[in-house]
Amino acid sequence: MFRRVYLDNSATTQVDPRVLEAMMPFFTGKFGNASSIHHFGQEARAAVDRARHQVADLINARPNEIIFTSGGTEANNLAIRGLMESNEKYGRHIITSSIEHSCVKNVCEDLEKRGWQVTYLPVYDDGLVRTDDVVNAVREDTILISVMTANNEIGTIQPVEEIGRFVRKLRQGEKKIWFHTDAVQAVGKMPVDVEEISCDLLALSAHKIYAPKGIAALYVRRGTRLHPQNIGGRQERGIRGGTESVPLIVGLGAAAEIAKEELELESGRLLGLRDRFEQGVFERVPDAVPNGNSENRLPNISNISYHAVEGEGLLINLDMQGVAVSTGSACSSGSLEPSPVIRALGRDDEMARSAVRVSFGRFNTTEDVDYALEVLPQAVENLRKLTPTTIKTSK
8 A cells, every 4th residue: 555645736736625715605695796786796896806916915016907807818818918918019029038927828828820020049058047148138129028937847946126116217208118017927926026026917826826726816017008818898997807806806716815824834844845845856866867946946947857767757656655756847738849948957858757746735744755755765666677777876
């Protein structure tokens, strides 16, 4: 018999019981449409307004700058497409990084097919964008810079505050340019302040912070114009039409409030779990190579390549012993291609395919870590015996 250990919290998280408790009344007795003017509707509207305040407080925004969406993908699509389509008279050039989540990367590629131009900035072996590269990539027709706050596979925290200050300085010179950041992985794991980042658009998602799937939010700085992508009613200030999902919005609000209250303590606890895990791996597994910056990263993500091991094989082997991990973004699961994020660090295909992400969360314990450390070294050894490749030292 083995225990079940979930170490894939960057893919999704368990709904916190406190969040579920806040949501339950809005599935039953408080079922009104938030756009209705009668008692039931106004009861729902009050709940939506409260959640909007809770989300805004988490990122130091104003409540009227929060737009609810169906997920992080929609939030990022609305931000990028909406901004470009609404402001294309000022230019048709975007700057982004080479390690963005697919919901940013793919929308940029789609815009390229429609005539926009995109510059994809490199990252270096530490997984970080250089601000100088951002500065040098700006052209007269550049109107959007989109760089994620923290990477979803390797956890590296990008220099978004420096980029934000640069964009603000350009605007003071009257250049029409905006800054968007995908903060889906960062929010709830590290302090995120839209004023410190100086961003105009920021996406966050509920299911990464112990709330349900199917709800997210986009921060839209006052004065930032977006062309709506969901055409319907006047919900969400006319930017995103469609009847609000009150229970899910309430859940996101409750999760945001909990995340703010517990951020400092929880971040420290997660850091302890991650460091315990990594220390154990590097002591017990030869040729385990960390990916990304060792310091400037989220406290809950560990990404390691295991030489002469296929990451998918290791994932399956661990799952058979009750430990759930991933080989990268859940949105790219099933792809036969090596992780483009790991490749962007300068790793070869073999090392990219051998990368495994372990991500810790609120409900993990030291016992979970210790169990993973019991089964992982043996799993790696077993797989290496099946691999004809001679193990080379990484030192």
